[in-house]
Amino acid sequence: MFESKYSKVLTVILIIVIVAIIGLLGFLAYDYYQKYAITTDTSDFVDNFEGDVQDQQNENTTENETTGDDPLNQIESAQSSGNGTTKVTYKGFGVLGTMQIPATNLKYPILEKVTKKSIETAVAFLYGSGINQSGNSVIIGHNYRNGLFFSNNKKLNIGDKIYITDNDGNQLTYTIYNKFETTPEDTSFYQRDTGGKPEITLSTCTDDSKARLIIFAKAE
Numbered sequence: 001m002f003e004s005k006y007s008k009v010l011t012v013i014l015i016i017v018i019v020a021i022i023g024l025l026g027f028l029a030y031d032y033y034q035k036y037a038i039t040t041d042t043s044d045f046v047d048n049f050e051g052d053v054q055d056q057q058n059e060n061t062t063e064n065e066t067t068g069d070d071p072l073n074q075i076e077s078a079q080s081s082g083n084g085t086t087k088v089t090y091k092g093f094g095v096l097g098t099m100q101i102p103a104t105n106l107k108y109p110i111l112e113k114v115t116k117k118s119i120e121t122a123v124a125f126l127y128g129s130g131i132n133q134s135g136n137s138v139i140i141g142h143n144y145r146n147g148l149f150f151s152n153n154k155k156l157n158i159g160d161k162i163y164i165t166d167n168d169g170n171q172l173t174y175t176i177y178n179k180f181e182t183t184p185e186d187t188s189f190y191q192r193d194t195g196g197k198p199e200i201t202l203s204t205c206t207d208d209s210k211a212r213l214i215i216f217a218k219a220e
Contacts (some may be wrong), residue, residue, distance in 0.1 A: 028069040035148055039107075042122055046098045046107040047088055051167040052087055053213045088167070093118050097131040097166040099139070104152040109158060110164075123149060126203070127190050132219070136192055136199045143204045143213070150204035153213055162217050164200065174200055174217035189214065 088095045094112040110131060111124040118124045119142055129135030141150035162174040182189075189201065202215040 035146055038121075038148060041091075042109060043107045046100060049088070049095075049098045049109070049165060051097070051165070051169045053183070091121050093121060093124075095103050095167070096125050097164055099123060100163040100165075101156070102163075103157070103160045104155055106152070108141070108149070114140060119149075127187075128201075129198075132164055132170055132198050133171045134196050134198055136201055137192055138189065138190055138201045138203060140203045142207075143207065145207055150213075151204060153202060153204050153215060154207070156215060162200065162202075172198060172219045174198075174219050176215055176217045178214075178216035180214055182204060182214055184212055186212070189216075194218065 034199065090109045090111065096112045097110045098108065098109050099110055100179075108122045111118045111122050114124045119140065123139055123141035125131065126138040126140045128137030131137060141153075142148065143151045143153070145151055146164050154200045156176060156179065158176055160176045162176065163171055164174060165171040192199075198219040202217070202219050204213050205211075206213050
């Protein structure tokens with residue numbers, strides 16, 4: 001009698017353990033798939049980014065019609081009003097440029113607005129003078145602790161390079177010169193004297209989400 005009850009308890013425990021393992025494996029598989037899909041999409045976008053282009057009217061229409069199931073179909077375009085250019089978007093969000101950080105294998109479009117959805121898609125422009133413009137520009141990204149977005153910013157060091165390409169197709173090289181943690185409420189460094197040169201600030205959460213990891217970089 002006792003052995004029968006003991007066996008039932010062990011069976012229940014075994015079932016619970018198996019279900020937990022299956023659930024964990026499913027979660028890990030989904031996390032890997034999400035990371036792979038986002039990284040592949042954003043890398044392809046950055047590799048093919050040319051910025052805003054002049055509208056070619058019929059030529060553009062013909063080209064768009066022949067792309068079919070192009071694997072880069074996440075690169076969309078929307079006609080901007082009255083300026084004869086085609087504005088590049090990524091998954092429905094306007095794009096200001098792209099960012100590449102070789103030290104962490106990062107390649108992302110820089111989205112023009114910070115919303116809940118936009119920063120679940122790429123990194124985004126929060127504040128400042130504008131991409132590759134004189135003055136400071138703040139760019140934020142999530143730290144999911146899985147390699148996505150700015151998760152690996154903690155691995156960056158003074159002297160590492162950041163490459164920013166704007167919508168005019170101009171690429172500037174930025175060198176990291178400061179890295180520190182601060183409170184989530186601190187915005188004192190948003191406006192700072194850059195000596196008339198372009199600078200960028202990368203902002204993300206620390207691993208425990210209690211503070212912000214801040215990185216300063218200036219154009220060469």
